[in-house]
Amino acid sequence: MSNKMHVKLNVNGQDHEFLAEPRELLIYALREKLNITGPHVGCETSHCGACTVTMNGKSVKSCTVFVAQANGAEVTTIEGLGTPDALHVLQESFKEHHGLQCGFCTPGMITRAAKLLEENPNPTEEEVRFGIAGNICRCTGYQNIVKSILSAASELNAAKEAAQ
Amino acid sequence: MIPAAFEYYRPTDMAGVIALLQEHGDDARVIAGGHSLIPMMKLRMADVPHLIDLQGIEGLSGITVTDGVVRIGAMTTQHEVIVSDALAAAAPIMKEAALQIADPQVRYMGTVGGNVANGDPGNDMPGLMQCLNAQFHLTGPDGDRAVDARDFYEAAYMTEREDEEVLTAITFAAPTGGYAYEKQKRKIGDYATAAAAVQISKEGGKVAAASIAMTNLSDTPVWSEAAADALVGTACDEAAVKAAVTAMLGDIDPTEDNRGPVAFKRHAAGIVLGRAILRAWSRA
Ligand SMILES: Cc1cc2nc3c(=O)[nH]c(=O)nc-3n(C[C@H](O)[C@H](O)[C@H](O)COP(=O)(O)OP(=O)(O)OC[C@H]3O[C@@H](n4cnc5c(N)ncnc54)[C@H](O)[C@@H]3O)c2cc1C
Ligand code: FES
Ligand code: FES
Numbered sequence: 001m002s003n004k005m006h007v008k009l010n011v012n013g014q015d016h017e018f019l020a021e022p023r024e025l026l027i028y029a030l031r032e033k034l035n036i037t038g039p040h041v042g043c044e045t046s047h048c049g050a051c052t053v054t055m056n057g058k059s060v061k062s063c064t065v066f067v068a069q070a071n072g073a074e075v076t077t078i079e080g081l082g083t084p085d086a087l088h089v090l091q092e093s094f095k096e097h098h099g100l101q102c103g104f105c106t107p108g109m110i111t112r113a114a115k116l117l118e119e120n121p122n123p124t125e126e127e128v129r130f131g132i133a134g135n136i137c138r139c140t141g142y143q144n145i146v147k148s149i150l151s152a153a154s155e156l157n158a159a160k161e162a163a164q
Numbered sequence: 165m166i167p168a169a170f171e172y173y174r175p176t177d178m179a180g181v182i183a184l185l186q187e188h189g190d191d192a193r194v195i196a197g198g199h200s201l202i203p204m205m206k207l208r209m210a211d212v213p214h215l216i217d218l219q220g221i222e223g224l225s226g227i228t229v230t231d232g233v234v235r236i237g238a239m240t241t242q243h244e245v246i247v248s249d250a251l252a253a254a255a256p257i258m259k260e261a262a263l264q265i266a267d268p269q270v271r272y273m274g275t276v277g278g279n280v281a282n283g284d285p286g287n288d289m290p291g292l293m294q295c296l297n298a299q300f301h302l303t304g305p306d307g308d309r310a311v312d313a314r315d316f317y318e319a320a321y322m323t324e325r326e327d328e329e330v331l332t333a334i335t336f337a338a339p340t341g342g343y344a345y346e347k348q349k350r351k352i353g354d355y356a357t358a359a360a361a362v363q364i365s366k367e368g369g370k371v372a373a374a375s376i377a378m379t380n381l382s383d384t385p386v387w388s389e390a391a392a393d394a395l396v397g398t399a400c401d402e403a404a405v406k407a408a409v410t411a412m413l414g415d416i417d418p419t420e421d422n423r424g425p426v427a428f429k430r431h432a433a434g435i436v437l438g439r440a441i442l443r444a445w446s447r448a
Pocket of ligand 1: 046047193194195196197198199200201202203218238239264265266267270273274275276277278279281282286287288289329330331332353354355356
């Protein structure tokens with residue numbers, strides 16, 4: 001039984017259509033069908049968060065979503081947040097505050113952090129730590145990741161105030 | 165970690181779901197958030213040739229509080245439980261417990277219905293529902309029925325729900341008094357080594373009523389009537405808490421696993437219950 005289905009996804013504002021087996025995991029559809037390789041496969045068991053994307057406004061682990069479930073969804077990956085020429089505030093902040101070492105966890109970490117700041121623009125350090133608890137980093141010890149996210153939050157808030 | 169192939173369906177009404185369940189029997193299962201089922205399918209511990217997605221069914225999610233009765237649709241996510249002001253006011257224990265389940269990403273997907281229907285003794289909601297004396301609303305080929313959470317769990321992954329029935333909602337009377345959900349886990353995102361759900365109401369400085377349920381300390385959640393009885397009528401002093409813990413220890417039946425040997429789990433169960441009682445009492 002390898003019936004393929006038509007899948008429609010909007011990823012980072014672009015519509016895609018392709019054939020896939022329903023059991024294909026969203027992370028593999030993104031990486032292997034659409035060549036969107038920002039989200040990483042760390043554990044494949046729903047534990048590390050390296051595969052985190054935003055799907056219909058929720059932070060999800062794309063290794064734990066069948067592509068069939070995602071059919072019709074809007075997905076944002078790290079590629080949709082910023083570009084090398086125009087980094088997202090969080091990307092700039094991670095760079096500035098040394099919020100990464102090997103970088104493997106970073107796409108998931110930043111995609112999650114973006115959603116966290118959208119829901120809670122003024123988090124405490126504790127709220128940041130709790131909010132990224134689904135993302136594991138083996139390198140940094142989290143200290144600089146938390147610093148990066150807090151700094152991005154104040155920058156975003158300052159920009160918002162200036163705009164008012 | 166690729167699951168076996170399956171046929172995927174996304175019906176748009178409940179009749180369609182039930183028809184598929186009837187047609188495929190044992191070979192069919194519904195999927196809600198998928199955060200218990202997909203890991204099991206990846207490990208090939210669950211074989212689901214026909215997978216029926218509930219996301220297209222209207223009216224299965226949402227939280228309402230009407231005349232003191234809380235209703236939570238089966239497809240309501242744990243995240244929605246956490247951010248609901250109505251629920252925080254009517255039954256704050258729900259939020260306290262949901263915040264201790266898994267991690268943010270899992271809580272955006274994981275549903276209350278999936279958590280209680282799953283039948284995994286590690287799930288936190290079943291014990292909580294027993295503490296709250298909730299009713300589970302099921303719909304199937306023979307119509308609708310309600311089952312008390314306290315009668316729903318038979319053994320690990322074995323529940324009162326028939327294969328062809330779908331859980332549509334849970335309801336419970338908004339609890340009164342103090343509450344606490346206390347969970348011992350190895351790290352964020354881990355299932356409980358031991359957890360306790362406690363509701364206590366107070367009158368004239370004494371415990372007027374109490375309800376206590378324990379998680380992951382048997383092959384089903386354990387609602388310990390004896391533990392609650394040990395508190396009623398007391399001033400919730402040290403002796404009463406000790407008596408409640410002793411009574412609870414008579415009702416649980418933990419097994420050894422990677423979270424520790426039986427003696428450790430019994431120890432942890434006593435600690436979490438003691439803490440939960442004191443916190444609930446302080447809020448009563
Ligand atoms: C990393 C990780 C950590 C976790 N930690 C915890 C934790 O600490 N505590 C905890 O309680 N849970 C934990 N979970 C499980 C999580 O809460 C699940 O989301 C939840 O148990 C199941 O909900 P679901 O919506 O994902 O259900 P699914 O996975 O979709 O379904 C689970 C089962 O219930 C059945 N089902 C679902 N909905 C219905 C319905 N409406 N009617 C009838 N049957 C139905 C399905 O057929 C399936 O058999 C964790 C999961 C992960 C991946
Ligand atoms: S790869 Fe998805 S959580 Fe680790
Ligand atoms: S920077 Fe290496 S895992 Fe986080």
